[in-house]
Amino acid sequence: MPLLNMKTNRFLLSCFVLFTCLTTILAQETPQDASKTDLDFNALLAAIKHHNALLKSGEGEVVYTLGVLPFNTDIDANPDTTIITGTIAFNAENTRFDAEETPFHSQGKTTIITPSGRWEIVPHKHRKPNYSFNTEEQPQLINPFHDVDPRRWLTLRSKDLATYLRRKNFQITGREGFKNSLCYVLEAKDGDRTEKIWIAPDQGFRYLKHESQFPRPVDALDSEVPMEALWIDRTIISYQQHGEIWFPKAVFDESAWLDFKPKDPIISGQQLEIKNFKINHDIPPETFIVDIPDDAMIKVNQEKQKLSKAEFLKRYGQQ
Secondary structure, X not given: OOHHHHHHHHHHHHXXXXXXXXXXXXXXXXXXXXXXXXXXXXXXXXXXXXXXXXXXXXXXXXXXXXXXXXXXXXXXXXXXXXXXXXXXXXXXXXXXXXXOOEOOEOOOEEEEEEOOEEEEEEOOOOOOOEEEEEOOOOOOOOOOOHHHOHHHHHEEOOEEHHXXXXXXXXXXXXXXXXXXXXXXXXXXXXXOEEXXXXXXXXXXXXXXXXXXXXXXXXXXXXXXXXXXXXXXXXXXXXXXXXXXXXXXXXXXXXXXXXXXXXXXXOOEEEEEEEEEEEEOOOOOHHHHOOOOOOOOEEEEOOOOOOEEHHHHHHHXXXX
């Protein structure tokens, strides 16, 4: 065989192999093919649990915004917007959040959560700080805006993701691209409510998007608006990689009408920015210890009578 023909045949063979590989890859990534793939639901839950267990501690800055969309940072134009900035630190048992005083959130406050309860220390310019200790009203949540904690967005309805998916009887419906990741798409139905969630294996099996749709009553006085309309809650999360761990970098959450546009649409939203975060590093134990002044008076739960430091320590011990 002439040398030229041999080279031509080799080139054609290489092109055929390359075309076959590309065709196979593209076919695997299409939703139509992925929906026919038998994915192992239990293996997916196991992978989610494994990656969740890698997170031991964290510390960094957060900026949390709550209000009506689009957000308006002009406090005079939109006084209903709340912006909370601060630093958060946590380990397996404890959480500390130091909220800064801002024009959008007038009260600075330190919250320290331990297995025993929740401390809240509110400083004042012209008098002593207020100390309160709570063991009754959801003591393991930052009050009143627990969504400032990035870990909150790794869960759904206060349940870890794997538990939530199993309890709600989610089913894998296929695979779909979202934000440059090939995600597992899961769906669950409960009466009129439909939920979908997109989980990215290449980002620590975190969920990138969650949607919940359900009918909701609307203003019956408006004749052009039906008695019920479809409402959607949507959460989209981007992550930053810290070694093996993928931790939230930005969260956007919105609630809106789907199938009509009233004159004054009620569209609310939340946004969380996470900055300068350190994951799984040593946090000094004193970070989570409250240094109670000797002359402090401490409000406990809903009791009217405050306790002195000595009375508090006698009843609850050192926290």
